[in-house]
Amino acid sequence: MDVALHERRDQRAEKPAQDPEKLARPARKRFNGWALALLMLPGLAYFLLFHYGALVGNVIAFKDYVPFDGMWGSQWTGLANFQRMFGDSDFWAAVLNTLWIAVLQIVFYFPVPLALAVLLHTLTWSTVRRFVQSVAYLPHFISWVIVVALFQQVLGDTGLVNGYLGDAGLHTVDIIGNPDAFKPLVVAQVIWKDAGWGTIIFLAALSQVDEQQYEAAAIDGAGPWRRFWHVTLPAIRPVVVLLLIMRLGDILSVGFEQMLLQRDAVGPEAAEIIDTFVYYQGIVGGDYGFAAAAGLFKGVIGALLVFAANKVAHRLGEQGVYK
Amino acid sequence: MTATRAALAARATRAPRPAWMEKPRPLTQAAKALALVTVVLLVCVPFLVILSTSLASTDEVVANGGWVLWPQDPTLKAYRDILDGGIVTHALGVSAGVTVIGTLLSLACTIGLAYALSRPGTFGRKPVLLLVLFTFLFPPGMIPSFLLVKGLGLLDTYASLVLPVLINVFNLVVLRGFFQSVPEELYEAARLDGAGEWRVLVSIVLPLSKAALAVVGLFYAVAYWNSWFYASLYLESDHWPLQQVLRTYVVAGSGLTDITTGEGTVTAPQTVQMAVLVIATVPILLVYPFLQKYFTKGVLTGAIKS
Numbered sequence: 001m002d003v004a005l006h007e008r009r010d011q012r013a014e015k016p017a018q019d020p021e022k023l024a025r026p027a028r029k030r031f032n033g034w035a036l037a038l039l040m041l042p043g044l045a046y047f048l049l050f051h052y053g054a055l056v057g058n059v060i061a062f063k064d065y066v067p068f069d070g071m072w073g074s075q076w077t078g079l080a081n082f083q084r085m086f087g088d089s090d091f092w093a094a095v096l097n098t099l100w101i102a103v104l105q106i107v108f109y110f111p112v113p114l115a116l117a118v119l120l121h122t123l124t125w126s127t128v129r130r131f132v133q134s135v136a137y138l139p140h141f142i143s144w145v146i147v148v149a150l151f152q153q154v155l156g157d158t159g160l161v162n163g164y165l166g167d168a169g170l171h172t173v174d175i176i177g178n179p180d181a182f183k184p185l186v187v188a189q190v191i192w193k194d195a196g197w198g199t200i201i202f203l204a205a206l207s208q209v210d211e212q213q214y215e216a217a218a219i220d221g222a223g224p225w226r227r228f229w230h231v232t233l234p235a236i237r238p239v240v241v242l243l244l245i246m247r248l249g250d251i252l253s254v255g256f257e258q259m260l261l262q263r264d265a266v267g268p269e270a271a272e273i274i275d276t277f278v279y280y281q282g283i284v285g286g287d288y289g290f291a292a293a294a295g296l297f298k299g300v301i302g303a304l305l306v307f308a309a310n311k312v313a314h315r316l317g318e319q320g321v322y323k
Numbered sequence: 324m325t326a327t328r329a330a331l332a333a334r335a336t337r338a339p340r341p342a343w344m345e346k347p348r349p350l351t352q353a354a355k356a357l358a359l360v361t362v363v364l365l366v367c368v369p370f371l372v373i374l375s376t377s378l379a380s381t382d383e384v385v386a387n388g389g390w391v392l393w394p395q396d397p398t399l400k401a402y403r404d405i406l407d408g409g410i411v412t413h414a415l416g417v418s419a420g421v422t423v424i425g426t427l428l429s430l431a432c433t434i435g436l437a438y439a440l441s442r443p444g445t446f447g448r449k450p451v452l453l454l455v456l457f458t459f460l461f462p463p464g465m466i467p468s469f470l471l472v473k474g475l476g477l478l479d480t481y482a483s484l485v486l487p488v489l490i491n492v493f494n495l496v497v498l499r500g501f502f503q504s505v506p507e508e509l510y511e512a513a514r515l516d517g518a519g520e521w522r523v524l525v526s527i528v529l530p531l532s533k534a535a536l537a538v539v540g541l542f543y544a545v546a547y548w549n550s551w552f553y554a555s556l557y558l559e560s561d562h563w564p565l566q567q568v569l570r571t572y573v574v575a576g577s578g579l580t581d582i583t584t585g586e587g588t589v590t591a592p593q594t595v596q597m598a599v600l601v602i603a604t605v606p607i608l609l610v611y612p613f614l615q616k617y618f619t620k621g622v623l624t625g626a627i628k629s
Contacts (some may be wrong), residue, residue, distance in 0.1 A: 043436025
């Protein structure tokens with residue numbers, strides 16, 4: 001990801017390594033180069049076949065793809081698939097759902113890891129801190145299948161929460177399988193799964209803050225809140241801004257597996273996102289050309305957004321994802 | 324005397340409060356403690372519920388309305404039922420096999436590519452690096468990938484769970500960064516001793532990169548173990564791994580086939596469903612301490628920052 005940094009390090013390393021070598025044993029050097037190329041071959045073959053080979057398959061977005069005729073035998077139809085897509089209200093509903101969920105995530109998910117990191121950072125008792133960190137990171141490694149199942153067990157009709165509410169004679173809550181509650185539910189799932197993991201980057205930034213600044217501020221009479229406001233926040237602002245920009249660049253992606261697992265329970269009106277639209281049109285419906293067009297549309301817009309986000313990051317003096 | 328005190332201080336896990344910091348107020352401390360306990364409970368209680376329910380008897384679960392927080396009379400019957408041959412046992416074998424073989428293949432290919440891309444002399448290093456990083460910006464898309472796997476004749480083979488996801492760009496970048504941080508002098512010394520690239524990699528670079536290899540290997544293993552979508556996309560149901568079985572019988576609540584025998588049309592009892600959930604979670608819990616060990620070494624922090 002961080003190409004810029006690594007490249008710079010390379011160039012430094014390259015100079016002393018290459019020059020004496022070239023003078024002394026040029027033949028050996030070339031042999032090493034080929035040995036390395038050989039080592040690289042399986043990985044390179046993978047990328048060429050499964051990424052670039054597959055990428056070529058996007059031509060069917062411009063064709064009326066018929067499996068029997070194959071990718072190259074099918075008729076070209078120009079932009080017909082795209083025209084149909086732009087006129088399809090289901091597609092726009094999926095786009096709207098995607099954006100809506102992404103915005104909810106940015107508003108409600110994004111601050112949670114930050115707050116949790118600040119809280120963890122204030123703990124001076126490292127045993128407690130490490131224990132809470134271990135527990136909080138764990139859900140990141142649990143598959144979406146299990147996370148969705150856990151939420152069903154806890155929040156479902158016959159789940160833990162409703163069991164207690166029922167016993168206490170209170171109203172039970174209708175969350176699982178309720179289309180109206182679906183968007184808050186998926187945001188809650190993302191918070192449960194990834195908020196702990198998300199603290200890592202903020203904790204790293206917090207640990208970089210110069211301790212002396214806190215001391216100086218405290219001596220000048222700043223209390224904990226003012227120290228947080230005037231020392232901590234400015235110090236971690238670059239990371240926060242960067243992550244926010246990167247999330248905005250990736251706004252067309254909102255947990256494909258998570259949605260696919262729950263779409264049938266709440267219906268497409270609530271849960272259809274661009275990725276599930278592609279899946280149901282193409283894989284389930286067999287309308288490959290049309291689905292590929294929707295996928296390609298997402299890919300191109302997504303790449304442009306990442307590109308734009310990176311530009312903005314550079315404009316703000318941040319490093320961005322690439323240079 | 325001072326030495327003992329210093330040793331004691333070093334052993335104590337609570338760092339001394341700096342002189343300039345205010346004494347924490349009890350109310351703040353209580354609020355913090357409450358927040359932390361809430362976080363821990365929110366993560367742990369769901370796991371406790373599935374574990375307890377899987378250990379309870381079917382009657383107790385039914386009497387309690389679908390779940391149990393603390394089984395009165397723990398029994399391993401649910402586990403015996405599903406591990407006694409049948410769909411789940413088979414799926415467990417598939418998951419384990421795909422995870423082990425997939426992780427080894429992924430690790431080998433990632434090491435080769437990462438090492439080659441980290442050395443200055445590699446033929447075509449710059450273009451290959453750009454080629455690889457571009458895939459991060461522009462993935463090929465679901466439909467073309469599916470048609471490619473189909474076209475290669477990989478449908479309904481276990482290879483379809485491994486080959487299309489063989490190398491993860493993030494893991495590659497982590498490993499490459501780690502290889503680059505090996506001091507250049509070591510390469511020099513090895514080369515003067517007449518070691519070729521292969522020898523340098525095996526005897527010097529890999530032993531020095533154990534921590535990074537462990538993390539990347541565990542990331543791959545967790546990803547293979549947790550994967551279900553490719554199985555649902557490419558495999559027939561008699562080849563399914565555990566997560567896809569879990570998805571069908573527990574998440575979607577499909578009662579078409581008896582989960583233990585593969586025959587009949589009975590919905591699996593709640594205890595059995597929860598036992599499958601536990602079995603799918605346990606391997607993650609087992610490798611987690613090892614992953615955790617390397618968080619503290621800062622491997623991941625450094626990797627994620629980049």
